[in-house]
Amino acid sequence: MKSADFASLPLAWLSGGSQQSDIVLSSRIRLARNLSGYPFPARCDDKKREEIAGKILERLSETPFVSVLGTWQMDGLDELRRNVLVERHLISPDFSRQTGRGKVVVVDDQGIVSLMINEEDHLRIQVFLGGLDLFECWRIAGQVDEALDVLNYAYDEEFGYLTACPTNTGTALRASVMVHIPGLEIQRKLGKIIRECNRVGLTVRGMYGEGSESVGSLFQISNQVTLGQREEELIEKVSGVITSLVQQERAARLKIWENDTSKLEDKMWRAWGIARYARSIESREAMQMLSWIRMGSQMGILPQVPPGEWNRLILDIQQAHLQCFEGRRLAEQEIDVARASLLRKRLANWNNE
């Protein structure tokens, strides 16, 4: 697959969702599973991992719930393509650096389901949808999970699903939601929100998960604990927190608007001006400008950039994406120039002043 096509692999969530999608970009359910009778991937040799991958792929081809678009061995992909998969949230940064045999990513043709085989666990099932839609993600993940269950998962009556890392044991479920909360950031309420999330067992991270810094007022919120609660309870909890956060963010925007309309308008329009005209822009600044543009567009202040286009933009300006579009590796300065060029051209389409 050409690198530019790789950087355009389908992702259903990009086109938006039906619920709270003004604030919530995407919902994700991730299940960790292991096959009993095999050691965890870190202690498997190449042959064992290939055997595991073979079993899973074979079973997968028989289930009607996943129509596979592509299956790639990690060590068969160049660095750019691996990084694109990370930028598209299809694999973890860790997985992108793993080169042993039998490390496989599977992507479905609807851009909803993806699998990592032999990452930390034998199997990671991931389901992504737009907006706040965790229960639907869970329903789909459950179908895939059930279809593969015949492989004989490692399961303990007391502890639940067994996983390589004990923090995942139990339901082995992670529900995460990506939110865009610039209003709360302007109001300097992030610290309070993070503390409140932690208190109820949720973590708040940047757009690219663990260790990634937050850019463009985008945050991933997910459950920390997987043990001791049923899946539905966990999902219910995350959904409830997000629903409240969405209301807080909407209120924050209104408040900021009422307090100083002209300053807010100015901030937004300047972001538009910079994104429309800069000739070189670093990732962090670009994400910040896009954050203002999304908020300004939603508040009816800026030209209407459709949410789907905005979602595509925040991926397309990432560095591996940019290099895939160009079809070659770029120097750091060239990346900033390519990023500015892409932003300029894409936003010119929505310039309805």
Added chain:
Amino acid sequence: MKSADFASLPLAWLSGGSQQSDIVLSSRIRLARNLSGYPFPARCDDKKREEIAGKILERLSETPFVSVLGTWQMDGLDELRRNVLVERHLISPDFSRQTGRGKVVVVDDQGIVSLMINEEDHLRIQVFLGGLDLFECWRIAGQVDEALDVLNYAYDEEFGYLTACPTNTGTALRASVMVHIPGLEIQRKLGKIIRECNRVGLTVRGMYGEGSESVGSLFQISNQVTLGQREEELIEKVSGVITSLVQQERAARLKIWENDTSKLEDKMWRAWGIARYARSIESREAMQMLSWIRMGSQMGILPQVPPGEWNRLILDIQQAHLQCFEGRRLAEQEIDVARASLLRKRLANWNNE
């Protein structure tokens, strides 16, 4: 005269000049004269000053060299109109605050000649042209000067023209040139240039003369000493320094362009983006953005904003001008909003991307 018309009083230099006008905005000759037999204005009472003004205006009406557009008593103008005259460089900031009788400004209908009567001296003759054109300014100033000489100037064979402030005595001539030197500012050569100018008896000031800070890479360069040299020698010296400065600035721009084209382009286009879209902009930032725009326009990088339009813009975005266009006094925040609005609308005309 309506305040908006006042803020549009003709100024010949705005439409540009024939020489070095890529770098030199305007040339100005100012002559200080006093009538013998009268004390300097500071020591005149209202009656005396009115008598002096009467004499000068009467004589002026008889000379074919000045076609008067307007004659205004300072104390008959509201603060906005007085400030507009300062912003248009037609009167000094000091004069704008003087309210005694007989303090008069005269403006010709070509926007070339203006007089201040009873500022620090009885008479200040000022001639403004576009580009580097000091000798032509001097020729015109000389005609006006000669026509008024019948009033019997205070003149000493040894010291020359006598003036209220001894630093003006002698030729009582000040030749000043307004230059736009962003390239030299980027190269951090301003300190060196100021020192070199001082060494040959020239001063370097901001756009609004003594005490004003430099904004938008605009500087006024003029002779410090008026005594001990003939007028032509003084003018020759200033012209020579400016000609060399113009060459240095052109070389600086080329050098910057060669060293980092994409960074320079980025700076310019961002300035364009901000000027095209900001909803609120302070004077200093607006001047800085316009500086990039002038340079970028001249280097063929940005849309071509004609020099005349650019010159009008740097005056029209000043706060008294903005308030005159609106026809009322504005709060500080309103001024920034009005400035952004004016910039946006005017620059939209040149958006030929």
